[in-house]
Amino acid sequence: MMRYPRISDPVTTCPPYLIDPDLSGYHYTWQDGSHGPTFEVNESGMYALTITDENCNFGIDSVEITILNSLDPIDIGPPQLSICEGEEYTVSLILPQRIHLAGWLT
Numbered sequence: 001m002m003r004y005p006r007i008s009d010p011v012t013t014c015p016p017y018l019i020d021p022d023l024s025g026y027h028y029t030w031q032d033g034s035h036g037p038t039f040e041v042n043e044s045g046m047y048a049l050t051i052t053d054e055n056c057n058f059g060i061d062s063v064e065i066t067i068l069n070s071l072d073p074i075d076i077g078p079p080q081l082s083i084c085e086g087e088e089y090t091v092s093l094i095l096p097q098r099i100h101l102a103g104w105l106t
Helices: none
Strands: 011-013 017-019 027-030 039-041 045-052 058-067
Touching: 017 058, 039 045
Parallel strands: 011 058
Antiparallel strands: 017 039, 027 045, 045 058
16 A cells, blocks of 8 residues: 655754654655655755556655755843842743744753
């Protein structure tokens, strides 16, 4: 039974982004002619994948990826802060809707 690659939901992210359709047992051909099971993206654009099985059945899908190369700094408060015992300070972070925060960078 042929499974079709599902990579079509648009993505906005920071580089690098790894496209991984998570399919095994197929021959992969990406838009640039490469044949790996995953594809690393560092530039915005449309990326396409064709998979083929041993019976020459094939499936095709594509995805538009927007890479955010530089982001404006986010102000989370003063660079230095002295807090005495019993005092509190709240850090608030309001991100533009176009940015998906996948995790904290350390």
